[in-house]
Amino acid sequence: LDKAEIAISQKRLVGEDGDNADAIYRSILEEDPDNMQAQQGRRRLADMLISKGRRALTNNDPDEARIAVSQARAISGGGPEIEQLDADIGERAGNVDEIDMYITRGNKALEAGRYFGSPDAALESFQQVFELDASSPFAYPGINKALDKMAEQAARDIEQNRFDEADRIIQAIQQTSANHKSLPELQQRLMELRGS
16 A cells, blocks of 8 residues: 555556556455455546546647546546546547637638638637637637737728728727727727818
């Protein structure tokens, strides 16, 4: 049991060799099937692996999460927590392809100057990424790039006396991010030139 605790402290939970906590607990249970400490130790190992899987999923590493779930299932035989985590992994993995598609679409739309106003525009594409995975490292930067480009377009429209178009863009920026850095200046400039 002391060896198993040492293995746990050294993060050797499971593996092929016999020098991991699970193998040690199993060898104890082969000799003494009723050993409560070894049974509890294996349950604790399963819980640790489930936690490891959740952390991996939070860190956008579904493959690592899948390995941890598989190891936890091998120890405990299953259970509601394992099934839920397995479902979460499946959902995340399914979203990955869709997220990649929206990121690609958003980047292409930025390059093409389609910043907002249609399902395949940059803003809408990056908003879809955000809806599918709010923790995606591409969601906020993509949305912000689209908003910055929209602000540049609104400024050009104001300078060229296309006030209605500028107003439409400014309203779209405001609906997406009421605190966007460009809004006060754009609104002021539009009001000054439209009024004159």
